[in-house]
Amino acid sequence: MSDLIATLNLPDDLKNLSVAQLEQVGSEVRQYMVQTVADNGGHLAASLGVVELTVALHSIYNSPEDKIIWDVGHQSYPHKLLTGRWDRFPTLRRRAGLCGFPKPSESEHDPFLTGHSSTSISAALGLALARDLKGDGNKVVAVIGDGAMTGGMAFEALNHAGHIKANVMVILNDNKMSISSNVGSMSSYLSRIRSDPKYSRLKKDFETFVNKVPLVGKKLINSTERLKSSLKYLVMPGIIFEELGFTYFGPVDGHNISALRSILKQANKMSGPVFVHVVTEKGKGYHYAEKSPEIFHGIGPFDLNNGLPKKNKKTPTYTDVFGQALLGLAYEHSNIVALTAAMTAGTGLKKFSETYPDRFYDVGIAEQHGVTLATALAAGGMRPVFAVYSTFLQRAYDQILHDTCLQKLPVIFAVDRAGIVGEDGETHQGLFDLSYLRSMPNMSIMAPANEVELQDMLKAAINYKDGPVAIRYPRDKGLGLEVSEDTNLKWGRGELVKSGENLLIIAAGTTVNAALAAAEKLFWQGYKTAVINARFVKPLDEELILKWAEKTEKVITVEENILAGGFGSAVMELFERKGLNYPLKRLGVGDCFVGHGTRSEMLACCNLDADGIFREAISFVDRTSAKGVT
Numbered sequence: 252m253s254d255l256i257a258t259l260n261l262p263d264d265l266k267n268l269s270v271a272q273l274e275q276v277g278s279e280v281r282q283y284m285v286q287t288v289a290d291n292g293g294h295l296a297a298s299l300g301v302v303e304l305t306v307a308l309h310s311i312y313n314s315p316e317d318k319i320i321w322d323v324g325h326q327s328y329p330h331k332l333l334t335g336r337w338d339r340f341p342t343l344r345r346r347a348g349l350c351g352f353p354k355p356s357e358s359e360h361d362p363f364l365t366g367h368s369s370t371s372i373s374a375a376l377g378l379a380l381a382r383d384l385k386g387d388g389n390k391v392v393a394v395i396g397d398g399a400m401t402g403g404m405a406f407e408a409l410n411h412a413g414h415i416k417a418n419v420m421v422i423l424n425d426n427k428m429s430i431s432s433n434v435g436s437m438s439s440y441l442s443r444i445r446s447d448p449k450y451s452r453l454k455k456d457f458e459t460f461v462n463k464v465p466l467v468g469k470k471l472i473n474s475t476e477r478l479k480s481s482l483k484y485l486v487m488p489g490i491i492f493e494e495l496g497f498t499y500f501g502p503v504d505g506h507n508i509s510a511l512r513s514i515l516k517q518a519n520k521m522s523g524p525v526f527v528h529v530v531t532e533k534g535k536g537y538h539y540a541e542k543s544p545e546i547f548h549g550i551g552p553f554d555l556n557n558g559l560p561k562k563n564k565k566t567p568t569y570t571d572v573f574g575q576a577l578l579g580l581a582y583e584h585s586n587i588v589a590l591t592a593a594m595t596a597g598t599g600l601k602k603f604s605e606t607y608p609d610r611f612y613d614v615g616i617a618e619q620h621g622v623t624l625a626t627a628l629a630a631g632g633m634r635p636v637f638a639v640y641s642t643f644l645q646r647a648y649d650q651i652l653h654d655t656c657l658q659k660l661p662v663i664f665a666v667d668r669a670g671i672v673g674e675d676g677e678t679h680q681g682l683f684d685l686s687y688l689r690s691m692p693n694m695s696i697m698a699p700a701n702e703v704e705l706q707d708m709l710k711a712a713i714n715y716k717d718g719p720v721a722i723r724y725p726r727d728k729g730l731g732l733e734v735s736e737d738t739n740l741k742w743g744r745g746e747l748v749k750s751g752e753n754l755l756i757i758a759a760g761t762t763v764n765a766a767l768a769a770a771e772k773l774f775w776q777g778y779k780t781a782v783i784n785a786r787f788v789k790p791l792d793e794e795l796i797l798k799w800a801e802k803t804e805k806v807i808t809v810e811e812n813i814l815a816g817g818f819g820s821a822v823m824e825l826f827e828r829k830g831l832n833y834p835l836k837r838l839g840v841g842d843c844f845v846g847h848g849t850r851s852e853m854l855a856c857c858n859l860d861a862d863g864i865f866r867e868a869i870s871f872v873d874r875t876s877a878k879g880v881t
C-alpha cells in the first residue's frame with residue numbers, strides 16, 4: 252500500500268487531512284490505478300480524470316450514509332480504492348475479482364448499479380425521494396459525464412427533479428469527451444461556458460452589481476421581468492440548468508481539491524436541486540492517456556513505459572471486418588448511411604466517418620433516437636446501417652418494434668458485442684438480442700460463424716429491401732480467413748457443415764466452430780454428429796433442419812444467448828408446429844446474469860466452448876436412447 256494511504260482508515264480519515272495531504276492521497280491513487288490497469292486492462296482515462304473530484308467528495312460526504320452514484324460507472328476506480336477495495340484492486344475485471352463498475356453486492360459504498368449510461372440522475376432522485384419519505388437526512392449525489400448528458404434519460408430526470416424541487420445534487424464531470432470527442436449542441440453550450448472566462452467574471456460582476464443596487468434599482472430590475480431575464484441570459488453560465496429548476500455552481504477546476512471542496516460546501520447549503528459543473532481532463536496525470544484519451548478510455552493490458560498495448564493484434568476482429576466491408580459497400584451504394592450512438596471507434600466506423608463524413612451520424616449516447624432516426628432515413632430512401640453493441644440496443648426495444656418493424660422499413664442493425672463480452676461483465680453482456688429481436692414481426696436475423704460470412708451477410712442485408720435486418724457478431728477475433736472470398740450464402744438458408752447420423756447439432760453464430768470441435772471429439776466416442784451452421788436465426792432454414800433432424804432424431808441447439816426466446820426456442824417452436832417429438836437439448840445461457848472474466852473463461856463457464864458442448868452432448872445422448880450408436 253502507498254505511504255500515506257497505508258496509515259489511513261478510508262474513507263473517514265480523509266475528513267481530517269489538509270489539502271496537501273488530500274493531494275498526496277490523489278497521487279497515490281493515481282499511481283496504483285495506472286499500474287493495475289496496465290496489468291489488467293480497463294477504463295483508465297475516465298478514472299484518471301476524476302481522482303481529485305473523488306477525493307474531494309469523500310473528504311466532505313459520509314459514504315455509505317451519503318450516496319454517490321457514478322454514471323456509467325467506468326470512472327469509479329478511485330471511488331473503489333477509497334472505499335475499502337484497495338487490497339482487492341489487482342483482481343479488477345478478473346473472474347471472481349472486483350467488477351469494473353459500481354455494484355451494490357460488492358460494496359455498501361455502491362448504492363446503485365451502473366454500467367449503461369445516463370441513469371444516475373434518475374437513480375439519485377429515487378434515493379433522495381426514498382430518503383425524504385423515510386425522514387432520513389443523508390445527501391445524495393449523482394456524478395455524470397458530459398457524454399452521458401447526451402442521453403435522453405438524463406434530461407428526463409433533470410426535468411423531473413427540477414420540477415419537484417428535490418434535494419439532490421448533480422455533478423457534471425465535463426471533460427469534453429464521450430469516448431471520442433463529445434457531440435451535440437449541449438456539448439457546444441458547455442464548451443462556451445468552460446472556455447469563455449468572460450462568463451465566470453460576468454456572473455460574479457452581475458451578482459455584486461445586484462447586491463449593490465440601491466432598493467430602487469433592485470425594484471427596477473425585479474419589476475422589469477424581461478430585462479431581468481435578458482440580463483440573466485447574457486451573463487449567467489448554466490442558465491439552462493437554472494431554468495430547469497437547479498441552482499447552478501461552476502464551472503470549477505476539477506483538479507483543484509481546495510476549489511472543489513469550497514464549491515461543494517457552498518452547494519451543500521442550498522435546498523432544492525443543485526447542479527455543480529466541474530471541468531476535468533480525461534486521462535489526467537498519465538502522459539499517454541492525456542495524449543490519447545480515446546485509446547485509454549477502455550484499454551487492454553499495456554506497457555507502462557510507452558503506453559503501447561501488450562498484445563499485438565494480428566487477426567482482424569469482427570468489428571474490423573464489418574467496418575472494412577461497410578466502407579467497400581458504401582463506395583458502391585451512395586444511399587448507404589452509417590449511424591453510431593457515441594461508439595464510432597468501438598463499432599469499427601472510424602474510417603467510414605472520415606471517408607464519408609456527410610453520410611455518417613454520431614447521435615450521442617442516444618440509442619432510442621438513433622433507431623428512430625435510422626428508420627426515418629430508411630423511410631426517406633436511404634440504406635441506414637446502425638452499428639451498435641447488443642447490450643445498448645436493449646435501450647431501443649420499443650423504437651425497433653414500433654418504428655422499424657411495424658413500418659417494415661429496411662434498417663440494418665449491425666449488432667456488435669453480441670454474446671459473451673468478457674471483462675466488462677454482467678451490465679455489458681450481449682445475451683438478449685436474439686430473444687428480443689426474434690419476437691418482433693418483420694425482423695430478419697443473421698449470425699455469422701466467421702468473418703467471411705459477416706462480410707457476405709452485410710452484402711445480403713444491403714440488397715434486401717423487404718424489412719429490417721439484424722446481423723449479430725461477437726467481441727472477438729475472426730478465424731483469420733481471407734475475407735475477399737465469397738461464401739455460398741443464400742437468404743434464409745443455413746449450411747450443413749458436417750454430416751452424421753447419431754446426433755444433430757444446430758449452432759448459431761461463432762458457436763458453430765465450438766460445435767464442430769465438439770463433434771470431432773464425439774466421433775472418437777462413437778457418435779457420428781451432424782452439424783448445421785444456422786446462419787439465419789430468423790427466418791429459420793426449416794427444410795434443412797427438418798431433413799437432418801429426421802435422419803438423426805436427436806437434436807442439440809447452441810447459441811450465445813439466453814435460452815428463453817432465443818435460437819433454440821425457435822427450433823423447439825418449429826418442432827412443436829410440425830408435431831415432432833425429437834429429443835431436444837438447448838445449450839445457451841440459463842435464467843441468470845453472466846459475470847466478468849475473459850471471454851473464453853465465461854464461455855467455458857456457460858458450457859459453450861467445445862469441451863462444454865461435448866460434455867452436454869454425451870450426457871444428452873446417454874440419457875436418451877441413441878439411434879444407431881456404434
Ligand SMILES: Cc1ncc(C[n+]2csc(CCOP(=O)(O)OP(=O)(O)O)c2C)c(N)n1
Binds near residue numbers: 398
Ligand atoms: C446506453 C449506453 N450506451 C453506450 C455506452 C458506452 N459508453 C461507455 S462510457 C461512454 C462515454 C461516456 O462519456 P462521459 O459520460 O462523458 O464520461 P467520460 O468517459 O468522459 O468520463 C460510452 C458511450 C454506455 N455505457 N451506455
